[in-house]
Amino acid sequence: MKLVSWNVAGFRACLKKGFEEFFYACDADIYCLQEVKALKEQIDFEPKDYYCYLNPADRKGYSGTLIYSLYEPINVTYGIGVDEHDHEGRVITLEFEDYYLVNQYVPNVKRDLSRLDYRMKWEDDLKNYLKNLEKKKPVVICGDFNVAHEEIDIKNAKANIGNAGFTYEERDKFTKLLESGFIDTYRQFYPAKEQYSWWSYMGNARANNIGWRIDYFLVSNSIIDKVSNPIIYTDVYGSDHCPIGIDIDLK
Numbered sequence: 001m002k003l004v005s006w007n008v009a010g011f012r013a014c015l016k017k018g019f020e021e022f023f024y025a026c027d028a029d030i031y032c033l034q035e036v037k038a039l040k041e042q043i044d045f046e047p048k049d050y051y052c053y054l055n056p057a058d059r060k061g062y063s064g065t066l067i068y069s070l071y072e073p074i075n076v077t078y079g080i081g082v083d084e085h086d087h088e089g090r091v092i093t094l095e096f097e098d099y100y101l102v103n104q105y106v107p108n109v110k111r112d113l114s115r116l117d118y119r120m121k122w123e124d125d126l127k128n129y130l131k132n133l134e135k136k137k138p139v140v141i142c143g144d145f146n147v148a149h150e151e152i153d154i155k156n157a158k159a160n161i162g163n164a165g166f167t168y169e170e171r172d173k174f175t176k177l178l179e180s181g182f183i184d185t186y187r188q189f190y191p192a193k194e195q196y197s198w199w200s201y202m203g204n205a206r207a208n209n210i211g212w213r214i215d216y217f218l219v220s221n222s223i224i225d226k227v228s229n230p231i232i233y234t235d236v237y238g239s240d241h242c243p244i245g246i247d248i249d250l251k
Contacts, residue, residue: 001250002028005142005215006243007105007198011036011066015045017238023047026233028245029070032103034144036064036089055079057089064089065103065143071096080129085122093133099223099250100133102141109146109164116169123173127180134181138220140248141182144198144241145216149174149184152194153213165214182218185246186230195232198241206240217246226250 004026008014011033023031024047036043039056043066046052050068055078057063073094079086094101104126109116133139147170151157160166178184186195196211205211219227229247236242 001030002026002245002247003030003032003101003140003142003217004028004243004245005032005034005103005217007034007144007215007239007241009035009037009239009241011038011043011045014238015043018236019238020045022233022236022238022243023068026243026245030094030101031068032092032101032142033066033068034064034103034105036066037061038064053092053094055089055092058087062088063105065092065105067092067094067101067103069094073101080126082125082129085125091126091129096250099138099140100136102130102133102139102143104141104143106144106146109167109170111164113164113167116167120169120173123170123177127173127177130177130182131180134220138223138250139182140217140219140223140250142215142217142244144214145174146214147171147174148212148214149187152192153196155194155196155210155212165212177218181221183221183224185217185219185224185227186213186232186244188224188227189230195234197232197234197244201240215241215244217244219248223248223250 053067075095077093091104109119148154197215199206199211226249231245233243
């Protein structure tokens with residue numbers, strides 16, 4: 001089974017920049033999208049045989065997550081059950097027989113770090129949510145985590161220490177999430193590979209590959225042996241992020 005995650009940075013715009021071509025060429029079983037920025041009636045894409053689940057933010061044109069799945073889940077949950085967090089459309093959870101799939105879009109701390117305290121609360125609450133799910137069955141979580149975890153995950157590490165997305169606080173929360181029982185699938189397979197999933201629109205960053213790896217597939221420790229072929233689709237455009245994917249032997 002092939003899973004794909006992509007921060008599309010505005011789905012309506014991405015649809016005009018090749019999303020549909022990638023969707024059908026990739027031929028994944030499940031697509032998890034973040035930063036959709038649209039309501040259902042604004043999305044002109046309904047792929048045959050796929051179930052569609054959308055969690056838009058209360059604020060129009062902001063945030064939002066969406067999943068296309070070939071498989072109908074047992075249950076669908078929107079948000080993480082914490083009112084403080086559940087108005088920005090950041091989480092969709094699909095429950096299948098053998099696992100949970102969580103598509104999430106972590107809040108950005110903003111350039112001035114004005115949302116850092118909120119982000120720390122989000123991280124703790126999200127981890128608690130995931131660990132509660134994991135008491136029942138393994139969890140696959142994907143999306144834009146808005147943090148480059150280690151120096152290998154960012155082109156100019158020294159110059160970016162303390163900047164949004166590379167603060168010690170954000171990186172520490174990601175470390176704690178991994179220590180709680182999750183595995184970064186890409187780094188598990190490629191411990192020394194420098195490859196990025198996001199590039200600024202400024203200064204020809206993508207052309208010069210001055211990027212960050214901030215999009216991840218994490219899985220419960222108990223199912224890492226079911227994972228194969230982690231990939232970052234660096235040749236796919238349409239957003240300032242590129243898609244990522246894994247194959248996983250779960251039904």
